[in-house]
Amino acid sequence: MKKASIIMIIGSLLLLGLFKFPLWNIMLGAPQYPDPLGMNIYIDGIKGFSEFDLQNIDGLNHYIGMKTIPKANEMWEFSLFPKVIFGMAMLGVIIGLLGYFNKVSYKYFLGWFLLMSVLGVLGMYDFNNWLTDYGGNLDPHAIIKVTNPDGTPMSYKPPLIGFKKLLNFDVTSLPHTGGYLMFIGMSLTIVAFWLGRKTSLTTKT
Amino acid sequence: MKNILKSTLAILGVLVTFSSCNNSSNSGQKSGALASNVAERVYVAPGEYDSHYAFLSGGYSGNLTVYGLPSGRMFKEIPVFSQFPTSGYGYSEETKPMLNTSHGFIPWGDAHHPDISQTKGEIDGRFIFINENNTPRIAKIDLKTFETTEIIEVPNSAGNHSSSFVTENTEYVVAGTRFSVPIPQRDMPIKEYKGNFKGALSFISVAPETGEMDIKFQVLMPGFNYDLSHPGRGKSHGWFFFTTYNTEEASTLLEVNASQNDKDFIAAINWKKIEEYVNNGGGTMMPANYAHNVYDESTHTATSTMKKEVRVVNPSEVPGAVYFLPTPKSPHGCDVDPSGEYIVGNGKLSANLTVHSFTKMLDAIENKKFAGEAYGIPILNFEDVLAGVVEQPGLGPLHTEFDGKGNAYTTFFISSEVVKWKLGTWEVIDRKPTYYSVGHLTIPGGNSGKPQGKYMFAMNKITKDRYLPTGPEMEHSAQLYDISGDKMELLLDFPTHGEPHYAAAMEASLIKERSQKIYKLADNKHPYAAKSDADTKVVRKGKDVHIYLTTIRSHFSPDNIEGVKVGDKVYFHVTNLEQDFDVPHGFAVIGQNNSELLVMPGQTKTSVWEPKQVGVWPFYCTDFCSALHQEMQGYIRVSAANSDTPIKWSLGEDIE
Numbered sequence: 105m106k107k108a109s110i111i112m113i114i115g116s117l118l119l120l121g122l123f124k125f126p127l128w129n130i131m132l133g134a135p136q137y138p139d140p141l142g143m144n145i146y147i148d149g150i151k152g153f154s155e156f157d158l159q160n161i162d163g164l165n166h167y168i169g170m171k172t173i174p175k176a177n178e179m180w181e182f183s184l185f186p187k188v189i190f191g192m193a194m195l196g197v198i199i200g201l202l203g204y205f206n207k208v209s210y211k212y213f214l215g216w217f218l219l220m221s222v223l224g225v226l227g228m229y230d231f232n233n234w235l236t237d238y239g240g241n242l243d244p245h246a247i248i249k250v251t252n253p254d255g256t257p258m259s260y261k262p263p264l265i266g267f268k269k270l271l272n273f274d275v276t277s278l279p280h281t282g283g284y285l286m287f288i289g290m291s292l293t294i295v296a297f298w299l300g301r302k303t304s305l306t307t308k309t
Numbered sequence: 310m311k312n313i314l315k316s317t318l319a320i321l322g323v324l325v326t327f328s329s330c331n332n333s334s335n336s337g338q339k340s341g342a343l344a345s346n347v348a349e350r351v352y353v354a355p356g357e358y359d360s361h362y363a364f365l366s367g368g369y370s371g372n373l374t375v376y377g378l379p380s381g382r383m384f385k386e387i388p389v390f391s392q393f394p395t396s397g398y399g400y401s402e403e404t405k406p407m408l409n410t411s412h413g414f415i416p417w418g419d420a421h422h423p424d425i426s427q428t429k430g431e432i433d434g435r436f437i438f439i440n441e442n443n444t445p446r447i448a449k450i451d452l453k454t455f456e457t458t459e460i461i462e463v464p465n466s467a468g469n470h471s472s473s474f475v476t477e478n479t480e481y482v483v484a485g486t487r488f489s490v491p492i493p494q495r496d497m498p499i500k501e502y503k504g505n506f507k508g509a510l511s512f513i514s515v516a517p518e519t520g521e522m523d524i525k526f527q528v529l530m531p532g533f534n535y536d537l538s539h540p541g542r543g544k545s546h547g548w549f550f551f552t553t554y555n556t557e558e559a560s561t562l563l564e565v566n567a568s569q570n571d572k573d574f575i576a577a578i579n580w581k582k583i584e585e586y587v588n589n590g591g592g593t594m595m596p597a598n599y600a601h602n603v604y605d606e607s608t609h610t611a612t613s614t615m616k617k618e619v620r621v622v623n624p625s626e627v628p629g630a631v632y633f634l635p636t637p638k639s640p641h642g643c644d645v646d647p648s649g650e651y652i653v654g655n656g657k658l659s660a661n662l663t664v665h666s667f668t669k670m671l672d673a674i675e676n677k678k679f680a681g682e683a684y685g686i687p688i689l690n691f692e693d694v695l696a697g698v699v700e701q702p703g704l705g706p707l708h709t710e711f712d713g714k715g716n717a718y719t720t721f722f723i724s725s726e727v728v729k730w731k732l733g734t735w736e737v738i739d740r741k742p743t744y745y746s747v748g749h750l751t752i753p754g755g756n757s758g759k760p761q762g763k764y765m766f767a768m769n770k771i772t773k774d775r776y777l778p779t780g781p782e783m784e785h786s787a788q789l790y791d792i793s794g795d796k797m798e799l800l801l802d803f804p805t806h807g808e809p810h811y812a813a814a815m816e817a818s819l820i821k822e823r824s825q826k827i828y829k830l831a832d833n834k835h836p837y838a839a840k841s842d843a844d845t846k847v848v849r850k851g852k853d854v855h856i857y858l859t860t861i862r863s864h865f866s867p868d869n870i871e872g873v874k875v876g877d878k879v880y881f882h883v884t885n886l887e888q889d890f891d892v893p894h895g896f897a898v899i900g901q902n903n904s905e906l907l908v909m910p911g912q913t914k915t916s917v918w919e920p921k922q923v924g925v926w927p928f929y930c931t932d933f934c935s936a937l938h939q940e941m942q943g944y945i946r947v948s949a950a951n952s953d954t955p956i957k958w959s960l961g962e963d964i965e
Contacts, residue, residue: 139890155888156827156888156889159888159889160888160889163861163862163887163889167935167936167937247937248936
């Protein structure tokens, strides 16, 4: 159980990587941008991949009537997310410590994981909503209007994950270092649960 | 994905090389196969980069042009001494001071010899210097921005030709006068030239960090013509060599009268010795009047300061600092090999090529073996300093460069060829024709202690029959040779702009990565910059109207301006808000008496417009910037001089 608890603690602490590294990355390449434009999404705001990328993405997006990329203070998510992540990391550490001193059972590890997964799915759902709004809620006075074959206005929603072609841009959306650290951390809590269970079963038999 | 593409290309490349080898062996070195092989060696595929930069002087265009090697493609024309309407250089309020001199504003120059800054005898790619021959000046171009950032006028000088070569740590850039003149200038009979005129050789110090130039001292030499020069390097570091002609000191019909002496001189100057003398208070400050123009990258503005004195040194007062090396016959080029041992003096009227030995020169000086003196300056014996002679290599030798492998390459103007010969044995190894009347030649890094080999290009004065004719005048031609083998191989002809007098070249890797892509708007300290649409305004001060204008894809802000009157002086201060590489915006207004502007991202430039007619006049962007480029326009209303139309401006709404 001690080993499982330590893994639980390490797993939870890996979430803190999100305070340093971006959660997600979206890159936009096009023939006239041999060095692609890009944005890194942190839990507390969006930054350009290179210094002036956000300004240049906004500059291009104004042709199709997209809103400018939100600043940190323009979205409630960017103030809430850091609190949730910090809270979940601390909760995980506490559960781990309690587990270490045999105050709680290994089942709490799974509980933490399930709670984190629910929050994660909610986060992705929120993120996807934002992308849909950002890519679809266009200024009616936009100078370039492109419609789908069925006559509906084209959405410029970047993919939640993966690759998509948007007009002349190749858009790639993938998790970044912070996101990978979070996934590894969450997987470790499952490992902790499994180890804890194994130990507990061995002790019982 | 990119890596996969690249490796596929690399494999394709290998296959192509392979198959072409097969072809040439199958066809037994026939000219057709060879020719296609040559084409491949200068072909730079779309999206690929050239391996070298070449900077060719524009001669009478007053500019410097940037080429790629081996493709011979021209990348850029950098305005230096001439106004350039393409960008507004010399027309905009910020850059007009760059062309200020003691003779007033001079919109043209004769740019001759570019030379790249060096550290420890190797090219460092920080700056490139170039001289202006007609109104003596030296300019510095910053290779971070490829823009002219400093120009210093050279007083007491005329025909600034033996310039602008740098010492091996860029301690100095020299500006030697071709024409001797009265110093100080005065009204006197020309026939009293002899003994009264002097030749000023100026040593301009270059600040190690900023590159800022300052005339440290001028050596006032006898009244000869100082034609070309070259720094010592390696063992001869600390010395500078200047070829002379007209040691006869004739003042008329020089083609005859300056060709009487069998030998003229190479003047050897121990600048370290003079520097020490000057640092100890030697020399005298002499009244002078010359401009020092500096471009500030944060204000995007040049300032011109008139300097009022210069330190001059009489060479006879610094014993051991200056010697004359007799050299046949009207020597032109003066070239020092990478080791610093050999000083090649190309007597342009001599059938032979004379090479002096630095070691022998020092030895002769030490043993005081002098043949005489001229104006107090010791003359060494020709035989005592001679390293060797290349016998009858061609007609009219001009300039020599080195490949760093013990070989020298000399151009022959009259016989139109480049001759390769070996240092030390003085034997001719190879010769190749040029088309026609070649002047200078350049090997990348050939003017340093460490030439970068592989390519050599010759710059021809006459181009007939090389390209499609373009009326009576054709652009000059450069010819690229592969010099990696024993024999030179002609690879390519490419046209050049202006007179490609001389060139400097280097491996691209030295500067490509440091090349600046934008100016940061946040660092823009131009007093009239508007850093966002919200900062734009129109301000009247008496008859001056200052318009703080911004550009971004695809509008001007403001785009409507009213309240300007006939007789006003309207300053359009245009700030480009873009922070994206290669997205300049242009500005032009109808009836502009100077030029358009081309404003780089983050930069501010100013154009003055003096409206002479009442009306509503358009202005627009001259550089195709986006899909809505045609819509990037505005109007300025000009009212009668006595009207009371108030100053107003707007973007996106009507002026009420």
